[in-house]
Amino acid sequence: MAEAALALCCPVCLDMPRNPVTIPCGHSYCMSCITGCWDHEDQKGIYSCPQCRQIFCPRPALTKNTMLADLAEKLKNMMPEATLRYAEPNDVPCDVCTGRKYKAVKSCLVCVVSFCELHLKPHCVSAAYEGHKLVTASSAIKEMICSTHKKPLEVYCQTDKEFACLLCVLEEHRGHEVVSAATERQAKQKEIEEMQGNSKKRIKRRESELTEITTSVETIRKFLLHRLIVVGRLSGGLADRTTVGVHFERLNVSVQRSRPGEEVTGVLLLYPEHAxxxxECSTEALLSVLQDLRHMEENLHSGAAEADSSSLTRSGLILEPRILLVSHDLHSRLFQQWSYKLLSESDGCRTVVSEDQSSEELVRETLRQVLQLGRHLFNAAEQMTGSKVIPDEVLRAAADVIPPQAAVCGLVQMEALLSPARYLSTYHSPLHQLLDSGNSSSLSA
Structure with missing residues (x-):
């Protein structure tokens, strides 16, 4: 049967013919194989038989050889497919084949030889090989044989933890605990499967824990409390300072609506010429505020601040914004709500700004006053009654802690303080580096 299959093999693919055709010279091929060969010869216009090299012109028409197809189908049903395949680099080759070797299908532990289907036939039909033990073809066949007695290693000694042949059991392993090699292999396979299962469970558990940690970190980062203090100059063309308060109030509301659970608190002081x-907000809300300030700054440089009043309302509210402070990872809020107040020229005048005062002293004194103002507003929360506009009587008692407009003007003119645009371009994401490097910083160029 194997010889018949070998004779029927396609000379091109060396396999049982699929949709066989017979060309004029009498040789037969798979339809796809001969078509592929002739497609490469189309440019020459001369076609040849890959086996005998007989030339045909024009290209012969191909018709299925029904008889050959039926015969090949019967042989396929009588013997395994891939029976006479040539050995690939990763296959076990037949030890009996000469020249190009076929793929081995079985190894004999008695002969210590691997056989292809063709050369295995004697082991299957001859009584002389009846006692030979056939196993799946293996390149390690010699390792399955006892080096002392040249017998198959059919026993496993549990005492010495090694495989042995039957003669070894009667000699070196006499009286030891032994089981068949097959039993030991099954036990080891079961043990390996259990280890793999446990490993998969541990990996899955670790992945779940990592996912939870990642989610927790993202949640923490998202809701970390930050404090931003910005100073700036109000546009000279601004008719009503209330417009600035309304703008930031709408921005806060928009942020809170788009991110449920977030809260924006703080205070906006609107002096006659400065702000x-x-x-105090989360990471994403802080980013929105910084981007809004940068938008104002960019529109100022592009000339939008000098455009019509509607354009001014949208983007020319605060000019030359400067970041006085960005604090991260705060434990608690200084303000219970966000509110704003229109200040007069006299508000904050109880604090005198000296011309000899250094930039560091000016920043430090302003931050101290903002801190005290926050504590005052926190204690006066009941008087605020949820209003976004701070009542006069609330600020009247805090006159000593309101930073004077002169101080704010001096801060705006300090080149050491970053603008929102420079801040965002420097850090790309406003909290990308600072969250990992520090809790509070007065930013400088």
């Missing part, structure tokens, strides 16, 4: 804005 001081304190914002």
């Amino acid at each position: 001081l804005n304190v914002i």
